[in-house]
Amino acid sequence: MIAAIHLSGDVQVWIGALLTLMVFSFLWRDNPFYKFAEHVFVGVSAAYWMVMGFWTTLWPALVLKLFPAAGRWSSPDAPVGAWDPVALIPAALGLLMLARLWPRLSWLGKWPTAFALGTTAGYSLVRYLRSDFLYQIEATIGTGLAPTAAGRWLWQESLAQLLVLAGTVSGLVYFVNTREQRGAYGRVARWGLLVLMITFGASFGSAVMGRVALLVGRFQELLGPWLGIL
Amino acid sequence: MSGLKQRVPQIILTVVALLLIASAFVVRPEGSNAPFVQRLLAFADQEFATWFSILAVFAFLLGGLNLIATHLAKIRDCGPDRFYSLVTLVSFLGVLVIGTAKLGGPPGLQGDVTAPGSWLTAVFDAVLSPLHATLYSLLAFYIASASYRAFRARSLESSLLLASALIILLGRIPAGRYLTAWIPEQLAFLRVEELSLWILRVPNTAGQRALMIGIALGVIALAVRMIAGVEKDPRSGGDGS
Known part of the structure; x- marks a missing residue:
């Protein structure tokens, strides 16, 4: 028995459903409906994130520090803060970034870019050294290879940790390209490659599951709130 | 010049990079009597992240202005896709006005821009969220067709990749569990959900750690090269000058 259709009367649901169908139409081939949805997506997402950036970052961290009286617009009852001249530095860097719009001044845009790269390099070096290098080594060998619980040796855990250690080391050996991978060294690298292929397979499987979950979600939206079948 | x-x-x-690296090794000063260097490093650690976020918003602004200029030029040139450029511009400017003026929802500038009932939230729910989810869900079809062509078991490596992906997929769906439910309790570790968990816990962990350590070494080397001025492109701002 086919369930009765109860079309939604909500404009938001209709817009979402029609845009969803427009995007799915690309499975047939590129067409004007898909192009329309694609261009709406570009325009809306660019403006949305710009607005979010303005109200969540630029307004409290820059505008209110340079023009404290502006706080009366957003929260009239809150006390007016003090003027913070330090905020002139990021304001100047931000304006220099906009200099890229004028070809003759575009070289000034390299200064904020350099600041952004310096910040990224500074934070990344410490963060990666700590969390992705030292902590990963610690997690691999730090707990020991003979874990026990209540005085009993957990041989299955030991075997798993030994395999993780062997897999990690051999995977790293595979990445070393400054030495020819021959003989025993080559066999270790080959084992590392196999471990990496299993890892890529697992990542691929997880990615497929994620996409399929999104697809199911879209069909649920179409069949549920829009058509009222579910 | x-x-x-x-x-x-x-x-x-x-x-900037050296200040941030040094700040990671210095404790936060307590009181204003702390040495200048210590206060400077604490200042850098505290403020540079905020400045970076402010620059990111300016980068968005630059991107928005570029978007307007590009699509205005396309409309002016009467190109074949001028209608779509107009669609982009109208959606962009419309949402920009809605969000900047905080239309709908709590009154005026005092309200939260993402509060329930605000027009920006409505745009997110009705337009952005469905489009985002649908565009990403399209990849499910293309991944399926790409994997059919790429994952034919022609070597041990591709066979392992295929087997690992299949076990992970089957291990997470009810149908996969029914497939191996007949395996007796003594050999339960051979059931697909157990195999899936084992792959995630052991070989996947090993591979991910090798990748993370390798990437970390790469990032650290790149950061050092940039700080030392050996890396050419970032200094030139990407235009090679």
Whole structure:
């Protein structure tokens, strides 16, 4: 028995459903409906994130520090803060970034870019050294290879940790390209490659599951709130 | 002048990065009597992240202005896709006005821009969220067709990749569990959900750690090269000058 259709009367649901169908139409081939949805997506997402950036970052961290009286617009009852001249530095860097719009001044845009790269390099070096290098080594060998619980040796855990250690080391050996991978060294690298292929397979499987979950979600939206079948 | 153009960006990059690296090894000062260097490093650690976020918003602004200029030029040139450029511009400017003026929802500028009932939230729920989810869900079809062509078991490596992906997929769906439910309790570790868990816990962990350590070494080397001024492109701002 086919369930009765109860079309939604909500404009938001209709817009979402029609845009969803427009995007799915690309499975047939590129067409004007898909192009329309694609261009709406570009325009809306660019403006949305710009607005979010303005109200969540630029307004409290820059505008209110340079023009404290502006706080009366957003929260009239809150006390007016003090003027913070330090905020002139990021304001100047931000304006220099906009200099890229004028070809003759575009070289000034390299200064904020350099600041952004310096910040990224500074934070990344410490963060990666700590969390992705030292902590990963610690997690691999730090707990020991003979874990026990209540005085009993957990041989299955030991075997798993030994395999993780062997897999990690051999995977790293595979990445070393400054030495020819021959003989025993080559066999270790080959084992590392196999471990990496299993890892890529697992990542691929997880990615497929994620996409399929999104697809199911879209069909649920179409069949549920829009058509009222579910 | 050319020296200023070339050297200042590298000096900014090096000084900023070194201050942040040094700040990671210095404890936060307590009180205003702390040495100047200690206060400077604490200031850098605290403020540079905020400045970076502010610059990111300016980058969005630059991107938005570029978007307007590009699509206005397309409309002016009466190109074949001018209608779509108009669609982009109208959606962009419309949402920009809605969000900047905080239309709908709590009154005026005092309200939260993402509060329930605000027009920006409505745009997110009705337009952005469905489009985002649908565009990403399209990949499910393309991944399926790509994997059919790429994952034919022609070697041990591709067979392992295929087997690992299949076990992970089957291990997470009810149908996969029914497939191996007949395996007796003594051999339960051979059931697909157990195999899936084992793959995630052992070989996947090993591979992910090898990748993370390898990437970390790469990032650290790149950061050192940038700080030392050996890396060419970032200093030149990507235009090679």
